Amino acid sequence: MYAISLGDDGAELRPLEPWQAEEFLAHMDRGREFIGQFIGLADRVTDLASSRAHLQAYAQKTAADAGRLYGIWTNGELVGGVLFKTMDLAQGTAEAGCWLEPSAVGKGLVTRAARVIIDWAIEERGIHRVEWQVAAGNRASVAVARRLGMTLEGVLRESFPYRGERHDIEVWSILAPEWRAAEQARS
Secondary structure, three states: OOOEEOOOOOEEEEEOOHHHHHHHHHHHHHHHHHHOOOOOHHHHOOOHHHHHHHHHHHHHHHHOOOOEEEEEEEOOEEEEEEEEEEEEOOOOEEEEEEEEOHHHOOOOHHHHHHHHHHHHHHHOOOOOEEEEEEEOOOHHHHHHHHHOOOEEEEEEEEEEEEOOEEEEEEEEEEEHHHHHHHHHHHO
8 A cells, every 4th residue: 555645744645445444433433523513424434334335435436536535644543534525537627625533633734635635636637626615614624725725716605504504615726727836836
């Protein structure tokens, strides 16, 4: 298996696959309350069968070139992840997302991991537009979109029913030329 270093702190980005269902479930159990504030993943992955099913669904998306799922590990422990919920190569679009357990918050892991997968999608797969949809109340994820150089395109008002409430969803995006210009400026 391969791993991509996310920096000098021992953090790594790796594919998250069905054979890791037990580890994924343990991770979700550690972070369930925190992750579940804004992300339905915490409600969907509740036992070993649902953990395996979730990872298998992404394995099928990967095989169909329609999505990807990556875990973020620190010191050998799964602490979060980034993903492409969707990838449409014909349209040149993808929707990225993330989650993180509390022990890993505030270390820049999601931003670093998202940069890796967005760069890959744009430079290797020809994606033109990467979108980031986030509950407006999820200020940490909004901050990641900003750090990635994304533009807020609008708000889908009360479009996401979750745990008995309707949430506004902010739609952020970055286009391939903008990404390349920002990467060049960082170099």
